[in-house]
Amino acid sequence: MNAAAAVIDAPGALLRSRLTGFAGFLRANGYGVGGADSVRVLETGVKTGILDQQVLRWSLKALLCGRGDEWRRFDALFDAYFLPPNKKVFVESVATQPRESAGGLRDSGESDDGAGAAAGSADDGSAARHGASREELLAHTDFSELHHPDQVRDIEALMRLFARRLKRLHLRREARSHRGRRLDLQGTIRNSVACGGTPFRLAFRQRRRVRPRLVLLLDVSRSMSPYSFFYLRLARALSGELADVHCFIFHTRITGVGEALRDPDPWRSQERLHLLAAGWGGGTRIGECLRDFNRDHASRLVHSRTGVVVVSDGYDTGEPKVLAEALAGLRRRARRIVWLNPLLGQPGFSPVSRGMQAALPHLDLLAPGGDLESIERVIPKIIEVLR
Amino acid sequence: MNSPEQRMNEVVALQRELESAGYVAEPALAAALLLMLDLGRPLLVEGDAGVGKTEIAKALATVRGAKLIRLQCYEGLDVHAAMYEWNYQRQLLAIKLLEHDERPAALKEQDIFSERYLLKRPLLEAISCAEPPVLLIDEVDRADEAFEAYLLELLSEFQITIPELGTLSAVTRPLVVITSNGTRELSDALRRRCLYQYIDYPDFDKELAIVEIKAPHAAGQFARQVVEFVQSVRRMELQKKPGIAETLDWTAALLRMGISVIDDDGAERILETLSALVKTRGDREGFTREVVARIAAAC
Numbered sequence: 086m087n088a089a090a091a092v093i094d095a096p097g098a099l100l101r102s103r104l105t106g107f108a109g110f111l112r113a114n115g116y117g118v119g120g121a122d123s124v125r126v127l128e129t130g131v132k133t134g135i136l137d138q139q140v141l142r143w144s145l146k147a148l149l150c151g152r153g154d155e156w157r158r159f160d161a162l163f164d165a166y167f168l169p170p171n172k173k174v175f176v177e178s179v180a181t182q183p184r185e186s187a188g189g190l191r192d193s194g195e196s197d198d199g200a201g202a203a204a205g206s207a208d209d210g211s212a213a214r215h216g217a218s219r220e221e222l223l224a225h226t227d228f229s230e231l232h233h234p235d236q237v238r239d240i241e242a243l244m245r246l247f248a249r250r251l252k253r254l255h256l257r258r259e260a261r262s263h264r265g266r267r268l269d270l271q272g273t274i275r276n277s278v279a280c281g282g283t284p285f286r287l288a289f290r291q292r293r294r295v296r297p298r299l300v301l302l303l304d305v306s307r308s309m310s311p312y313s314f315f316y317l318r319l320a321r322a323l324s325g326e327l328a329d330v331h332c333f334i335f336h337t338r339i340t341g342v343g344e345a346l347r348d349p350d351p352w353r354s355q356e357r358l359h360l361l362a363a364g365w366g367g368g369t370r371i372g373e374c375l376r377d378f379n380r381d382h383a384s385r386l387v388h389s390r391t392g393v394v395v396v397s398d399g400y401d402t403g404e405p406k407v408l409a410e411a412l413a414g415l416r417r418r419a420r421r422i423v424w425l426n427p428l429l430g431q432p433g434f435s436p437v438s439r440g441m442q443a444a445l446p447h448l449d450l451l452a453p454g455g456d457l458e459s460i461e462r463v464i465p466k467i468i469e470v471l472r
Numbered sequence: 473m474n475s476p477e478q479r480m481n482e483v484v485a486l487q488r489e490l491e492s493a494g495y496v497a498e499p500a501l502a503a504a505l506l507l508m509l510d511l512g513r514p515l516l517v518e519g520d521a522g523v524g525k526t527e528i529a530k531a532l533a534t535v536r537g538a539k540l541i542r543l544q545c546y547e548g549l550d551v552h553a554a555m556y557e558w559n560y561q562r563q564l565l566a567i568k569l570l571e572h573d574e575r576p577a578a579l580k581e582q583d584i585f586s587e588r589y590l591l592k593r594p595l596l597e598a599i600s601c602a603e604p605p606v607l608l609i610d611e612v613d614r615a616d617e618a619f620e621a622y623l624l625e626l627l628s629e630f631q632i633t634i635p636e637l638g639t640l641s642a643v644t645r646p647l648v649v650i651t652s653n654g655t656r657e658l659s660d661a662l663r664r665r666c667l668y669q670y671i672d673y674p675d676f677d678k679e680l681a682i683v684e685i686k687a688p689h690a691a692g693q694f695a696r697q698v699v700e701f702v703q704s705v706r707r708m709e710l711q712k713k714p715g716i717a718e719t720l721d722w723t724a725a726l727l728r729m730g731i732s733v734i735d736d737d738g739a740e741r742i743l744e745t746l747s748a749l750v751k752t753r754g755d756r757e758g759f760t761r762e763v764v765a766r767i768a769a770a771c
Contacts, residue, residue: 117663128511129511132507134478137479139499143483143499143502144504146500147504147669150668151660152518153654153670275560278558278564278584385657417711
């Protein structure tokens with residue numbers, strides 16, 4: 086910190102506090118900026134000179150941004166923070182938008198903490214933001230049963246089993262290993278160096294283990310409401326077991342809930358889910374939600390080792406054509422698409438809804454999944470498909 | 473403390489140098505590159521495929537007169553391919569030759585595990601150059617998380633530990649440029665350690681400047697039309713938008729076909745060259761004669 090102390094003396098006190106405050110301002114706006122960064126901001130300010138606004142902007146942008154969405158929001162935030170108030174009018178509305186929506190949530194009696202998290206949710210800031218406009222607060226999706234202790238235990242046990250099996254999947258690509266199916270010549274020669282060139286110790290190559298990434302897309306519309314608590318519990322248990330699980334909920338729009346599910350405090354997790362889904366109107370637009378997912382998240386999340394699991398009853402109020410196109414698009418990126426339909430297990434039900442009919446040609450597996458038992462039965466099939 | 477004008481001048485100067493190296497950089501990028509030189513931090517560059525992320529490193533190497541060392545990441549990339557490996561065959565040969573040597577065993581061992589038998593892979597090479605090179609770590613998101621952790625160690629300490637040889641510290645600090653296409657979310661630790669730059673598709677003026685530099689045969693009005701056409705194509709709903717490389721390819725294809733003006737009459741012939749611009753079947757089906765004629769007429 087010596088360098089920092091030397092640096093701190095350079096600009097005037099007012100400028101200094103102004104500069105160091107900027108990192109905190111960005112943090113409040115959901116940037117992944119740490120405490121040490123304020124010192125770096127100062128250093129940069131000294132290096133580049135603080136009087137030229139453009140150079141300072143470009144330099145701080147490179148220093149403090151970490152990902153694409155932060156990059157795009159930076160200019161407005163920079164203007165809001167550094168420009169004199171009379172020039173601020175236009176940008177301020179942009180910069181303070183997330184805060185306003187957070188305020189709106191707070192009015193409805195939710196906790197401060199949760200509201201901030203919803204507005205700045207790293208996974209899906211924008212969706213969370215427009216999920217919080219005032220008029221839509223009337224309808225609530227209720228996740229209050231998310232933590233019933235007795236069921237939770239069963240679910241966690243089952244998900245542990247599922248996760249363990251997933252971890253055992255092998256790739257075709259090989260890596261060096263102590264045991265294995267094929268001899269690794271390079272490794273064997275390397276081992277033999279210690280014995281003067283006699284290959285006593287053999288080296289092998291074995292197929293690398295790899296965990297496929299899972300993307301869960303959960304329908305939380307009203308027709309699914311008897312099941313959505315259950316699936317969110319599954320998703321929470323699964324996120325606890327596997328690192329590479331990404332969960333989204335959809336209804337009339339789609340939003341990422343990974344952050345909320347991973348919250349170690351179950352009550353806060355519940356609160357955050359509540360906030361994310363608050364204010365979604367009626368009707369399920371599966372096709373449009375999947376299309377939005379393709380546009381906003383798929384390029385980042387879905388790769389050739391990704392299994393996508395859609396949980397929905399297939400009652401789509403949108404155009405079936407949109408759904409078919411969205412699924413076809415997803416199918417091109419993902420390794421497998423599994424569709425769990427809770428109604429499928431019921432006697433006399435057949436997937437004749439228009440949405441389901443449109444979806445069928447693009448699925449690798451359509452399976453029932455109304456309760457824990459049916460999930461248990463379907464797990465081996467899912468693993469078989471993901472392999 | 474530098475005066476602001478001085479820094480601005482530096483930014484403009486670097487921009488010019490980059491341009492003479494064949495890279496049209498926005499001032500923000502030039503400022504970030506200067507900061508990278510000041511702070512000695514790596515630069516993480518993100519953006520869609522084909523916006524010229526890799527070219528940054530090449531241009532930087534040209535401007536600095538430095539060697540460019542490139543590490544292409546892929547799934548399953550490991551230490552042996554990225555940092556170092558012993559040349560076992562030569563070591564064995566040496567052992568056989570040393571069998572009749574009278575020197576004590578410890579000395580022989582030292583000889584066998586010396587740098588002569590070390591195969592330097594890009595990362596080790598980068599930290600053992602006498603002049604600071606530009607190290608390009610391309611598409612880091614394709615490598616596994618485990619490799620990212622190795623990389624973090626290297627980027628913070630600039631040293632590599634080889635069990636048989638000890639720790640090798642960097643002779644000079646390489647200028648590190650890391651690119652990512654976003655097929656996998658990078659760790660926050662890596663992001664925090666780097667300066668960041670997001671590169672978007674170029675706007676009309678920037679792309680025109682690029683075409684004029686890279687394809688000098690395309691005459692003024694024609695180049696404008698080409699760029700206008702590509703910009704319109706990018707605004708369409710496509711699975712894969714054309715990058716700058718595609719623009720240049722397409723320009724070359726048009727010139728090769730003897731097309732020197734883009735209008736709706738020439739739509740047929742433009743269609744024949746579109747394979748240089750549109751690269752998936754679904755996108756290609758969207759380009760009928762009418763669509764091409766409409767876009768061309770607007771250029």
